[in-house]
Amino acid sequence: MAIIEEENLVAAAAGVEQLVRDLQRTVRSGITKTEKWRIQQLKALLKLIVENQDSLVQAVFTDLGKPAHQVVFTELLILATSCKLAIKELKQWMAPKEVPVPPMALPGIAFVVPEPLGVALVIAPWNFPISLGVDPLIGAISAGCAAVLKPSEITPTVSSILADLLPKYLDTDAIRVVEGGIPITTALLAQKWDKIFYTGNDTVGRIVMAAAAKHLTPVTLELGGKSPVYIDDSVDLKVSARRICQGKWSFSDGQACIAPDYLLVQENIVPKLVETLKETIVEFFGEDPSTCAELGRIVNANHFRRLTRLLDDPRTAEKIVLGGERNEQSLFIAPTIVLDVPLDVPVMLDEIFGPILPIITVKGVDEAINIILDLPKPLALYVFSTNKAVQERFVTETSAGAVGINETVLHVAVLGLPFGGVGESGMGAYHGKHSFDAFSHYKGVYHKSMEADADGTFPPYTSARNNLLRSFLTEDLEEI
Known part of the structure; x- marks a missing residue:
């Protein structure tokens, strides 16, 4: 758990900077990339939800006055379902996918490898303070990222219980919680992240995007609008x-x-x-x-x-x-x-x-x-x-x-x-496999055999070789 005091923004910024370095070190160790680690964390997160449902329901009621059935339906049940789906499908999501290779690239094979983006920042809103923070975290864990969760200070009871519970169930070398208000969020946004996931309003969304642009950090913005x-x-x-x-x-x-x-x-x-x-x-x-x-x-x-x-x-x-x-x-x-x-x-x-x-x-x-x-x-x-x-x-x-x-x-x-969303209602998407995608980079890999190259692909380009290359232009036209 990382709870940083707001009174001294300089100290807060230094603490956040060290936190990011610690998480980067964890990612570089390779532990978060393993299927075993990801499954362990997802199962632990599911266990947290099930074992602490009464406390979580009470925390949301304290902050927002929501009745228990609303919290169970809109927060806990969605999270449990997300965890179960990720556990079930993770192996398939992680698997490299082979793609076709054109004649000019033979003899060779090509495939797409999903890799974790790295260290992610998840900034949660107050209206669904558990699910809209933890659900993106499920995506980050599934993808093999380390992550910082920043709960909303507007729902302090929920923020406090997440800061207390998550370290008891999850790997604190890779998953941290940072509590605080605007100064802490400002310090967090000043860091170089590999991914920022923000849920909230479009005004703060613009601030998040501007901060991310300084480091060319990819963002997912879940905003709103008049539906x-x-x-x-x-x-x-x-x-x-x-x-x-x-x-x-x-x-x-x-x-x-x-x-x-x-x-x-x-x-x-x-x-x-x-x-x-x-x-x-x-x-x-x-x-x-x-x-x-x-x-x-x-x-x-x-x-x-x-x-x-x-x-x-x-x-x-x-x-x-x-x-x-x-x-x-x-x-x-x-x-x-x-x-x-x-x-x-x-x-x-x-x-x-x-x-x-x-x-x-x-x-x-x-x-x-x-x-x-x-x-x-x-x-x-x-x-x-x-x-x-x-x-x-x-x-x-x-x-x-x-x-x-x-x-x-x-x-x-x-x-x-x-x-x-789209336009001013946001960019990027998550839920299910889309959550895994949101925190992954799909890396293209091309592997060529050491056998003979396709004739005509290297200089000198004689008339025969030029004709061979041109033949690729008209190949399969009759089938289109």
């Missing part, structure tokens, strides 16, 4: 409302990067959908959501005040059709629906990251797609329609990190899908 939902009149509104409400409010009270941010609704179903959403919110959270144990709370006073400012904007306040109640002492904001706010009000300009859901009336698919294209590319886009042509239009005519059809959020649980 839209389109709904037409072909769907069952009750089913749709339940799935939207779950994705918006049941997972971290809207404080999730893939939570539905706003709805684009075909005009003839808007009144009915609004009523159905209201009924569903009461069904899920009761007549008084402030007393509901199923709802989390806003993470801190700063975010509470930020969301309050969005609601108190005059052009938004007059459009509230449900909710709007809040209690700063308990950091509670009720599930809130605003109807047909102007597109230039603050709630529609930036990612909401909270329990406010704007509904925008649209005439149909064309208008909805144009609104989406006018905004930065989102991390997720959701389409509620049984019309396959409509579904296909959103898949092909818009750009997003992922598309969910007739569902929200649950694509994150499909480990075969890459999870990542």
Whole structure:
């Protein structure tokens, strides 16, 4: 474990620099490259999750007020599944893959070898403080990297328990935890890493990318954005409302990067959908959501005040059709629906990251797609329609990190899908094999036999040899 005090940034920087040197020494020893070491660490990490699930659930509740089932479903279960998949598939992921060799390169063979990038830095966010830190760590371990995990200081209880538990289960010569705030993060970013994996907002994402650029360090940025939902009149509104409400409010009270941010609704179903959403919110959270144990709370006073400012904007306040109640002492904001706010009000300009859901009336698919294209590319886009042509239009005519059809959020649980953004919602992806890829370099290897070379590949280039080389241009054309 590495817990570095923030009071003296110079000392902190020196401590971080020594930490990186120690991890580089471990990587150079070759221990992390072995399949045995990787499997041992993955099994130990799985054991940590299973043996400490109650303590981890309590830590998240202390910091965020999340109920136990949310933590188990969105944090621990995803991590356990990721560990099990990596343990099962690691041998195959690590294996060199042979690739075809053209005639001019014969006699020889070529293959691709995945190698660990080296020493990685993983910076975790506060909204899913366990899974969004440890899941990338699974990728780093699988790939054979050493790594530093920097938990969010906004969730201090989770940060503390990770700093306490990880060294008890994992190889501390290769895996470290560094706690602290902005000064520590600044000191970490000043180092030369072989990979930086950051999950958070686009403002800090730019800072991370600028720091990485100084050393030409590759980055994976998992950011966010305004994830839209389109709904037409072909769907069952009750089913749709339940799935939207779950994705918006049941997972971290809207404080999730893939939570539905706003709805684009075909005009003839808007009144009915609004009523159905209201009924569903009461069904899920009761007549008084402030007393509901199923709802989390806003993470801190700063975010509470930020969301309050969005609601108190005059052009938004007059459009509230449900909710709007809040209690700063308990950091509670009720599930809130605003109807047909102007597109230039603050709630529609930036990612909401909270329990406010704007509904925008649209005439149909064309208008909805144009609104989406006018905004930065989102991390997720959701389409509620049984019309396959409509579904296909959103898949092909818009750009997003992922598309969910007739569902929200649950694509994150499909480990075969890459999870990542595009444009301002991020770069790179992970989950499952994609996590292994995120921390690996795929090295090309060409091995040539000492037998005779292909005739015509060396000088002098006589007419016959030139004709032979030109023959490669037209080879197999009839088969194309």
